[in-house]
Amino acid sequence: MLDIDEMGAKEIHNLLQKIEYGHLGCTSQGHPYVVPMHYYFENPNLYIFTTEGMKTKYIDANPEVCLQVEEIHDLSHWRSVIVMGRAYRLTEQQELTHAMQLIKAKNPQLSPALNRTWIDAWGRANVIVIYRIDPSEMTGRTTQGVSSQS
Numbered sequence: 001m002l003d004i005d006e007m008g009a010k011e012i013h014n015l016l017q018k019i020e021y022g023h024l025g026c027t028s029q030g031h032p033y034v035v036p037m038h039y040y041f042e043n044p045n046l047y048i049f050t051t052e053g054m055k056t057k058y059i060d061a062n063p064e065v066c067l068q069v070e071e072i073h074d075l076s077h078w079r080s081v082i083v084m085g086r087a088y089r090l091t092e093q094q095e096l097t098h099a100m101q102l103i104k105a106k107n108p109q110l111s112p113a114l115n116r117t118w119i120d121a122w123g124r125a126n127v128i129v130i131y132r133i134d135p136s137e138m139t140g141r142t143t144q145g146v147s148s149q150s
Contacts, residue, residue: 047131
């Protein structure tokens with residue numbers, strides 16, 4: 001039997017700081033959409049640097065999002081975090097500058113993933129968008145032993 005423990009806040013923050021990518025879930029008009037996504041964690045917020053496309057369409061329609069992050073060593077040794085929160089599209093220059101400094105420190109090329117299919121289908125340019133996710137809840141589970149519960 002696999003023992004699964006709750007992660008404490010410190011463990012959750014450490015995993016979010018370490019991994020830096022996960023799966024972003026969002027919904028629009030009752031339709032779910034999940035996409036792999038790099039994020040940038042600055043406790044307590046997360047930042048997403050992306051281009052206009054399906055995910056921005058969904059997030060703008062319904063800013064309630066979920067981010068799932070995992071670290072899997074094997075079937076018996078893994079950790080997983082779920083962040084529930086609200087995404088805000090950054091528009092004010094001070095917020096954009098702060099987010100870009102954080103993002104640039106981790107991603108010096110400032111290159112989000114770009115889907116060529118969407119460019120052709122939408123006839124759009126490479127429009128950069130930054131969201132800040134304000135978490136309302138963070139939970140974590142681990143098989144790595146007893147949690148610190150901190």
